[in-house]
Amino acid sequence: MRQMKVDKLGIDLLTHDPVVILKDIEGKRYLPILIGPFEATAIALALEGTQAPRPLSHDLMKSILETLEAKLVQVVVHDIKDSTFYARLVIETDGETEEIDARPSDAIALALRVGAPIYVSDKIALEETVYDKKAEAEEKQRFQKFIEELKPSDFRD
Amino acid sequence: MRQMKVDKLGIDLLTHDPVVILKDIEGKRYLPILIGPFEATAIALALEGTQAPRPLSHDLMKSILETLEAKLVQVVVHDIKDSTFYARLVIETDGETEEIDARPSDAIALALRVGAPIYVSDKIALEETVYDKKAEAEEKQRFQKFIEELKPSDFRD
Numbered sequence: 001m002r003q004m005k006v007d008k009l010g011i012d013l014l015t016h017d018p019v020v021i022l023k024d025i026e027g028k029r030y031l032p033i034l035i036g037p038f039e040a041t042a043i044a045l046a047l048e049g050t051q052a053p054r055p056l057s058h059d060l061m062k063s064i065l066e067t068l069e070a071k072l073v074q075v076v077v078h079d080i081k082d083s084t085f086y087a088r089l090v091i092e093t094d095g096e097t098e099e100i101d102a103r104p105s106d107a108i109a110l111a112l113r114v115g116a117p118i119y120v121s122d123k124i125a126l127e128e129t130v131y132d133k134k135a136e137a138e139e140k141q142r143f144q145k146f147i148e149e150l151k152p153s154d155f156r157d
Numbered sequence: 158m159r160q161m162k163v164d165k166l167g168i169d170l171l172t173h174d175p176v177v178i179l180k181d182i183e184g185k186r187y188l189p190i191l192i193g194p195f196e197a198t199a200i201a202l203a204l205e206g207t208q209a210p211r212p213l214s215h216d217l218m219k220s221i222l223e224t225l226e227a228k229l230v231q232v233v234v235h236d237i238k239d240s241t242f243y244a245r246l247v248i249e250t251d252g253e254t255e256e257i258d259a260r261p262s263d264a265i266a267l268a269l270r271v272g273a274p275i276y277v278s279d280k281i282a283l284e285e286t287v288y289d290k291k292a293e294a295e296e297k298q299r300f301q302k303f304i305e306e307l308k309p310s311d312f313r314d
Contacts, residue, residue, distance in 0.1 A: 034262065038195035038214075039214075053241075054243075054260050055240065055258060055259060055260060055263070056214070056260075057195075057196075057212070057214040057218070057263050060218070060246075060257070060259050060260075060263050061214070061217070061218055063222065063257050063258065063259075064218065064221055064222065064227075064246075064248075064257060065221065067248065067255045067257050068225045068227050068248075068250055068255075070221075070225050084210075084211065086211075089217075089221075091221075091224065091225075094224055098224045098225075100217070100220050100221060100224050101211060101212060102217050103211050103212065103213075103217075103219075106212070106214050106217050
């Protein structure tokens, strides 16, 4: 499994649907997932840290977990079938671990609200993530800068 | 408290927002509640008994309750402040009863999915429900029909 973070929300140029973009911790590979407009709003509010005046659906989910003394340990985007990503919530309750099938959008909107980490399975990491050429270019640039700024004194031990 | 049923969904003529219309069991008083378009869809699917291919947010809420062995006993629309209705979920877990603050739309979408009854508080029943003139007219008509169809034999004991 590979841990990811929500990088940002975007719009798919082809379908004009909202997209949530996950990025791995090193920021080198990203995973765009098409989601619904409501779920995009739920994720956007969590990213902004904006609290709606009344609990939205994912705030209510969080309340339900808290009230039932269950902890969202992690969410995992583990599979894709017919271009649809599959996720699961991993929940700890009474010392037991339970897994619940979910859409990635719901899983991410909930994970952001409770501060749970987001993972993708090795399958998804290998087959579905995209290499970020910009990140690669930036890294080359950073390395170039590092080389250029080297002073003879850096080689002394 | 007064038990209500979801009568139908409509559109508010003034704001063009979706409305869920609750009706009491006798069908004499109704309560229109303005809701969001996503919640309206969640309620519509439950009314139709349509199962989405992947769990929607309220299907996931239902899964969470089931996995955590908690039962939604009832939902109550109990208050209104600044034209916003307030509801709560009443949940039974391990023999204890817990109450969770919710929007009426989420509460209703969830209640329909698990077959939990929907109540309104006396305050809401008294102050916010509207008398259904059509139901009254229909009842008058039914009574008229009943009277007209009475036969002398109906008065024998």
